[in-house]
Amino acid sequence: MADPANRYPENVPGKFYVDDQCIDCDLCRETAPANFKRNDDGGHSYVYKQAENPDEEARCNDGRLPGRSHRQRRLRFSSVANALLKTDFSFRL
Numbered sequence: 001m002a003d004p005a006n007r008y009p010e011n012v013p014g015k016f017y018v019d020d021q022c023i024d025c026d027l028c029r030e031t032a033p034a035n036f037k038r039n040d041d042g043g044h045s046y047v048y049k050q051a052e053n054p055d056e057e058a059r060c061n062d063g064r065l066p067g068r069s070h071r072q073r074r075l076r077f078s079s080v081a082n083a084l085l086k087t088d089f090s091f092r093l
Contacts, residue, residue: 010039014050016060028063035060 006019016035018028022044028036029045035056037048051057 008039008042008044008046010046010048012047012050014047016047016050018045018047020044028060031063032056032059036063 002017002019002021004017004019006021007017008019008022011017018036024038024043024045026038026045029038032051035047035049035051036045038045047060051060
């Protein structure tokens, strides 16, 4: 859980911020590139522009939940993998 006491100083003031728990996974920058940038020296992301409309807010929310997004990707992959495993690929001559 993000902690406002540990937010990086590069963050602009507002609702969204990145704290010292950032693992630099790039998800927020990929999901909301208009709002997040990378601090190359520190190896972490930060909010350089707060969300200004519902679309940006949704993207910022998606970008700050890497656990959920990574689980969803694994579930989608798992579903495809399971479907392939259940498919009979035997050929009849």
